[in-house]
Amino acid sequence: MSSTILINKVSKTFGKKLVLNQISLTVESGQIYGLIGPSGSGKTTLVKIIVGMDSPSEGNVHVLNTPVPKLQLLQSIGYMAQADALYTDLTGEENLAFFASLFKLKKNVQKERIAYAADLVNLTADLKKKVQNYSGGMKRRLSLAVALIQDPEVLILDEPTVGIDPELRQSIWAELYRLKNEGKTILVTTHVMDEAEKCDCLAMVRDGEIITSGSPSELKKQYGITSLEEVFLKAGGKQR
């Protein structure tokens, strides 16, 4: 198996509700893979299963050839959840130091990583402030910095740029490309079509099913249209 993320016939039910229905997809090493779909389509549920925070009702997931969940994978996966998981009584720097301390990093490497991650999300000047005084966008940025802190091979980002202004959004995407070129694998969820355009490969999700997948240009070619939004509507059978 050479794929970084392998999802094999994953289904998930909550009570009687089928939230994911037989999802299979493969993310190759070095890809930026986008999961795009409307609110409630099941993206977050799938992401939580990939990182091992939730278990599938059926099917299985492998990350880096290792069946999920596995403790040793934590070092290799950087996860940015949709809800910020931060210590609001601590400063931004203390949060980063705390998460860095969970990983096997030497003290000097920890310091370098904290400086790098804070700079990437443009929070260097705010590191000494308590997180409770951060804006929503600043908390998102800090969450992204936390996901990057241990220099993971795989990044799983659940709507990473929500609430982030366009300029910083661009610089974050530039950094995602740089990380990809270093060989990292990135899975990102979004419901913003212009972000979907930036992915190497996309899976369009609706009602817990992948309605179509491929590169943005393949999808547009396949459906004979020029916008991904139209592809999504056409593939989902909801043309306007």
Ligand SMILES: Nc1ncnc2c1ncn2[C@@H]1O[C@H](COP(=O)(O)OP(=O)(O)OP(=O)(O)O)[C@@H](O)[C@H]1O
């Ligand atoms: N723990 C849970 N218990 C019951 N239902 C849940 C649970 N978690 C998610 N769901 C339901 O599963 C469905 C998919 O939710 P999910 O959060 O995966 O969607 P999403 O595509 O990530 O949406 P969004 O873009 O708004 O985050 C929704 O109908 C949601 O209400």
